[in-house]
Amino acid sequence: MFLSILAGIVVFGLGTLALWLCDGLRLAWHCRITRNRASSTTPLQVVIESREDYTADLFGLVLRPLGGGQLPAFQAGQYLTVNLPRAGLPPSRRCYSLAAWQTQPRHYQLGIRRVAGGGVSEHLYQFAQPGTRLEILPPRGGFTLQTSGGVKVLIGGGIGVTPLRAMLHTLLNDRDNPGSTVYLFHAVRHAEELCYHAEFIGFQNRHSRFRYRPIVSRPNASWPGETGRLNGKRIVDALDAVANAEFYLCANIEMTAMLRADLTDLGIPPDRIFSEGFGGLVPSTDDAVYQINIVGKTAFDFQGRPTLMHGLESAGIAIDSDCRAGHCGACRVIADSGDYRWLLPPSMALGEREILACCTLPLSDMTLSRV
Ligand SMILES: Cc1cc2nc3c(=O)[nH]c(=O)nc-3n(C[C@H](O)[C@H](O)[C@H](O)COP(=O)(O)OP(=O)(O)OC[C@H]3O[C@@H](n4cnc5c(N)ncnc54)[C@H](O)[C@@H]3O)c2cc1C
Incomplete structure (x- = not known):
């Protein structure tokens, strides 16, 4: 009798322990996933700690987290994304590579070239000063060292x-x-x-x-x-x-x-x-005006913009964008009809008739869907 009660207690105890361990593992796994998700897409608030002007067009910024502490670690070669707010529109996003590497970063360093007339670099050139707050997305990107050792x-x-x-x-x-x-x-x-x-x-x-x-x-x-x-x-x-x-x-x-x-x-x-x-996109010198139709939404005239994406943005059409260089695929749309030229090769496989707005230039009237 005593032995069967004892066996019962042991079995119950082991069962509870197993459940507790499983739950702990599940929780730990869940937290890990959540943390990973949060770390790649949750905006961070940072403050400009210092600025250095190298030439009339090149300047460096040092960023630190608002409230101090550490910033997410990154691999050398990766970039962060600056989210510049725009009244009534989604933020303008541009990528800037991290210009200095630290294992446990307390600062991020950027080196920026001001592009005349550019939406973000020009704004940063004019207004980024010590104490200015910025919203950024944490570092990411695949342009990193592939092997250790070797030339x-x-x-x-x-x-x-x-x-x-x-x-x-x-x-x-x-x-x-x-x-x-x-x-x-x-x-x-x-x-x-x-x-x-x-x-x-x-x-x-x-x-x-x-x-x-x-x-x-x-x-x-x-x-x-x-x-x-x-x-x-x-x-x-x-x-x-x-x-x-x-x-x-x-x-x-x-x-x-x-x-x-x-x-x-x-x-x-x-x-x-x-x-x-990165960089180097200039407004198209093609004088022709092309009509871009967005199925079921609107139409606008495209002329002299650097890319289809600049045209969409100028027409007030919100389009997801992150890297604006063919790496992330956020701006993919379907070209139902029309001609276009690839300015940059996309870094990912695309479906039939899918194009990236950040990498293409219309060469005729176009009809687009899924914008
Ligand atoms: C992975 C990655 C890393 C990068 N790292 C760096 C870095 O370390 N340092 C750096 O300086 N840059 C970097 N860049 C480039 C950076 O992201 C921006 O592309 C660059 O700063 C220009 O952005 P902008 O907003 O100033 O110009 P944009 O607004 O993109 O304008 C580009 C050009 O188009 C013209 N233009 C813009 N809108 C229109 C319109 N509607 N109609 C007609 N013409 C228009 C502008 O006058 C300008 O000449 C990086 C890019 C990538 C993809």
């Missing part, structure tokens, strides 16, 4: 150097791979645009495995270094060995495509070239 060749055009600077910080901190050579090519028009020059020179003096190659295409008489335009041959000729080297490119869209094609022509396998193109 890494970082190639930046203009402000495209920002994600590469964060990668450089990671690589030079990587004590597990002390022998791996890191090259950084930074191509700019004017020497003043070498906004991290002093830091890179300092790194080169301290790390024998780091080779810094600034190249200025429109130098003034006082520039003592390399001049001209960067191309694939100049890059490959400067390397001690190309076998197994990985190439990371970031520049405006045109330069990124040109360098990628050059490197591929020189025999670098495409799967060792990683790139991110």
